[in-house]
Amino acid sequence: MTSRTPATRSRKAPGPNQPGRLRGIDAARGLALLGMMATHLLPTFESNANLTPTWIGLTFSGRAAALFAVLAGVGLALSTGKHQPLSGPDLAKARRGVALRALVIAAVGLTLGNLEVNVAVILVHYAVLFLCVLPFLGLGAKSLCAWAAGWILASPVLAYLLRPWLLAAEPPLKLGHNPRWEDLGTPGQLLGDLFLTGYYPVVQWLSYLLVGLAIGRLVLAKALVPVLLLVGGTVVAVTAKAIGVAAIEDWGGLAALEKVVNAPGYPLGSVLQVNLAGLPQDGSWWWLASAAPHSGTPLDLLHTSALAAAVIGACLLLGRLAEWIDLDLLLPLRGAGAMTLTLYTVHVWVLSNFYLKPLPAGWTEDGMYFAHAAVAITVGVVFARLSWRGPLEWLGHAAGQLGRGVLPRPATAGSR
Incomplete structure (x- = not known):
């Protein structure tokens, strides 16, 4: 979605192969898509009594989805003025x-x-995150940094205090499944799940969009900005994770949380390394000291946000290298990254056809993942070469243009 002023209204929106589009951002989005596919298709735990984490779980769990959300904020910033936010009408x-x-x-x-x-x-x-971030679209980088820092610190505490109250309601304000159309008939449960009790609680996840908006408000074309994102993001991510691990393993956090869980033999240590989403986090403030994936704690939000910033910085640097040597190194990633809504939707639909069914003869989990990834990359490359939008991307773009009072163009080559 391209921001237009009266002076530029007749200009053609930059397509995926045009210099006006930051290829590194699309590449980072493609990387996030492939990472999310990995957590969907490949095991995050070994099938043993201790639930030993796999390298997939240790690498992508919590991080791929966070990168996806941070990039949403970056995209919103780029479409609403870049480093000079829009104002007024x-x-x-x-x-x-x-x-x-x-x-x-x-x-x-x-x-x-x-x-x-x-x-x-x-x-x-x-x-819902898109709607919640609307009041922040007119802010500059400094204000957004302050808001992001405050949200990272305060939202997990608010969630910790409110979540038990929502779960104690009768019935609990939690869906236990993906939101669907019929849930609109029970708005209390739907909103409770979306904002606090679900897999991606909006109250905490708004932090990611605020971080992404702040990144997008920087002058990303400047030479030092990607370097600062890469180096600064890496340092903050490593520091946050180290503090979280020390709090749980060295400062008494694990022992305190095992008493709260009160399930002898439960591999809490392994769960804290991969995914805390399915475990109620109440009864002890030690939950807020971890940096576990999908825990929504300050250290988790800080670690994943900073890592997303580092990945974005690295992809922007690779994009510049590709321009310098005149070789589109990022095409496989950026092609898929430019149409993630379509590819993600098809990916989920395909997975639904294998739900509770054995894999086809001769197929393995690894093979299934590589098939999904290969199709996503191939389709993305074709659409990028033809300068086409994905079907759902065009629909979203058309809705955005209508909201701006601009008549959308047909989804033909060069109209991206």
């Missing part, structure tokens, strides 16, 4: 466009929610 139009685009994403997510699939679909939460 232009900002109001942009907000309407983002809101209508969010409705399209929500509709896709609610439709996927009707599928039987062993995947926590992010799209409805993603759409």
Whole structure:
């Protein structure tokens, strides 16, 4: 979605192969998509009594989805003025466009929610995050950094205090499944799940969009900005993770949490390394000291946000290298990254066809993952070469343009 002022209204929006588009951002989005596919298709724990984490779980769990969310904020910043945020009527139009685009994403997510699939679909939460971030679209980088820091610190505490109250309601304000159309009839449960009790709690995950907005408000074309993102993000990510590990393993956190869980033999240490989403986090403030994936604690949000910033910085640097040597090194990633909504939707639909069914003869989990990844990359490359939008990307773009009062163009080559 491209921001237009009266002076540039007749210009053609930059396509995927045009210099106006930051190829590194699309590449980072493609990397996030492949990482999320890995956590969906490959085991994150070994099948043993101790639930030993696999390298997939240790590498991608919590991080791929966070990168996806941070990039959503970056994309919103780039479409609403880049380092000079819109204001006045232009900002109001942009907000309407983002809101209508969010409705399209929500509709896709609610439709996927009707599928039987062993995947926590992010799209409805993603759409709600778009709506929640609307008040912040007119802010500059410094204000957004302050808001992001405050949200990372305060939102987990708020969630820790409110979540037990929501779960104690009768019935509990938690869905236990992906949001779907029929859940609109029980708004209390739906909103409770979306904001606090679900897999991607919006209250904490808004931190990612605020971080992404702050990154997108930087002058990403400057030579030092990607380097600062890479180096600074790496240092902060490593530090946050180290503090979280020390708090749990060396400062008494694990012993305190094992008493709260009160399940002898439960491999809490392994779960804390990979995914804490399915475990109630109440009864001890030590939960907030971990940096466990999907825990939504300050250290988890800080670690994953900083790592996302580092990945974005690295991809931007690779994009510059590709331009310097005149070789499109990032095409496989950026092609897929430019149409993640379509590819993610098809990926979830395909997975639903194998739900509770054995894999086809001769197929392995690794083979299934590489098939999904290869198809995503191939389709992305073809669409990028033809300068086409993905079908759902075009629909979201058209909704955004209508919100801005601009008549959308047909989804033909060069119209991206």
